[in-house]
Amino acid sequence: SQTIHQWPATLVQPVGSPLSLECTVEGTSNPNLYWYRQAAGRGLQLLFYSVGIGQISSEVPQNLSASRPQDRQFILSSKKLLLSDSGFYLCAWTRGSGTQYFGPGTRLLVL
């Protein structure tokens, strides 16, 4: 069966520091991968998606970037965090069916 992992689970970072969040998927190959941000427990905003290694599409202009160095690995990064980057970051995967399955999420607090 497929599983999706994210780490770290929680993170507290100062403004201006770098960021790296990691997402890995097991039990499938060539998945579509997605990064979302959820603010204040509301709807999810799609940040990036990837249909293959090295292929990244950005949905909204922002202070973040994404990379996909391996088939089942998706990384969310920032060079300098802003206060507004605080939120709950979710990684998701899908393979054809349209149903996206989510990882456990990373709660980021920028101070």
Add this chain to the structure above:
Amino acid sequence: EDKVVQSPLSLVVHEGDTVTLNCSYEVTNFRSLLWYKQEKKAPTFLFMLTSSGIEKKSGRLSSILDKKELFSILNITATQTGDSAIYLCAVANAGGTSYGKLTFGQGTILTVHP
């Protein structure tokens, strides 16, 4: 731009009540509509709907899609405190480079009191 609107934004009920959550959408190239339940962490999948008028059921939860009027409802009967959560509606786009992308609504926060 694809758009999903959920109502109500929040709802407080007592155990045993029946609730109906609404989701309306606009999407350029509709593939499917999905419902998720989110408690403290990741959203968990409830239903995927692709055809109008066919009800999907899982225990006390059911959902139906109307592709003509562009909406879906999620019903929960005999609510329990464990149903307290954020319920998210999303639509999947079938078109070109947007294939598989989900657009989410704001969510409905359901609180069930004992």
